[in-house]
Amino acid sequence: MTTSTPTSATATPVSLLGLGPMGRALATAFLDAGHPLTVWNRTPGRTGTLSRRGAAVADGVEEAVRGGRVIVACLRDYAAVRAVLDPPPGDWTGRVLVNLGSGEPAQARSLARWADGHGIRYLDGAILSPTPAIGTPSAAVLYSGKAEVYEVVRNVVAAIGGTGGYVGADPGRAVAHEVALLDLFATSVNGLAHAFALAGAEGIAPGELAPYAAGIGGLLTEMAPRWAEQLAAGRFPGERSTVASAATALSHLVGTAAGHGLDLGALASAKRAADRLVTAGHGDDGLARLATVQHADGAEQGRQA
Known part of the structure; x- marks a missing residue:
């Protein structure tokens, strides 16, 4: 565990809405840390061992809200949170809503405005780790x-553990x-999938390519902080x-x-970005400048703040 078990004076009643895999991991972390826990899930039967460990199982959302001072939502998306909490069930005086679901930045801001309009103190969160990391230093x-x-x-x-941190007032x-x-991971x-497909089309077995493909990750690890410095400064040296x-x-x-009939979507997009910069006279710049021409219309962004 990353924190000591709270004393009776510091333990805070927590209510958790949503018991999918991540919700159950969060529930375990709160119980391990000594916080009294109430859980609710739209579909019954997902409490597992939580009730045997002392978690109270609420019959409805209003009962769940009554059980906690910190209400943690871990639902599918922001629409699911609104569907469960609009109109707000129960009395939210002295309570805080922490949303740890997934979605889009604009949706987080919209939910924050909704909460503010109902007098609910709101905090948005993003979990960047898989369920096994929850409650550990790696979360x-x-x-x-x-x-x-x-x-x-x-x-x-x-x-919840790990390197959690506050990143600003914008919800x-x-x-x-x-x-x-996720953009980085998904692409x-x-x-990787496209590379294996291309290699296979050229008669290269997956096991032959894998050792070389594994080395690409190390290149990205070095590039990320270097690109960040260049984007912040607005200077893109092309020595490398x-x-x-x-x-x-x-x-x-x-x-x-x-030539092999493979999908060209991502590659064609990457080529268009590079060609735009070459046409604009930036061919001798370093690769970090590619981050400035990712808008759909190809317009180059200014210096990154």
Whole structure:
């Protein structure tokens, strides 16, 4: 565990809405940390061992709200949270709503406005780790919303473990981190799948390619902080590699993939971005400049804040 068990003076009653795999992991973490726990799930029968460990099982959302001072929602998406809590069940005086579901930054901001309009203190969160990490030092969770609300629940959400942190007053900021990182993961997974498909089309067995593919992850680890510095400064030195060389490599890659009838969506998008920069006179710049031309209309963004 990352925190000591709260004393009776510091333990806070928590109510958890949603008992999917992540919800059950959160419930276990709160119980392990010594917080009195009430749980509710739309579909009965998912409490498992939670009730035997002392969790109270609420028959309805209003009963669940009554059971906690910190109400944690871990539902499918923001629409599900609204469906469960609108209109707000019970008395929310002295209570805080912490949403740990998934969605879009704009949806987080909308839910925060709804909560504010009903006098509900609200904090949005984004869980960046799989269920086995919850309650351990390896868990990563981000929170955004009013700073004073985060301070109210800080000791409670510490039970989730790891490197959780407050990232700002904008309620959508935590989930904005999440979707940006999901963007990286999803496109990387798709790239790996596409690479295996291309290799297979060229007669290369998966086991032959795998050792070389594994090394790509290390390149990204080095590139991320270096790109961040360059984007913040608005300077893109091309000593290591250039946009022009990337455009040429992408031409070869697109041609090979097209020859095998493979999908060109992601590759064609990458090539368009590189070609735009070359046409605009930035061919000698480093690859980090590619982050500035990702809008659908191809317009180049200014210096990144």
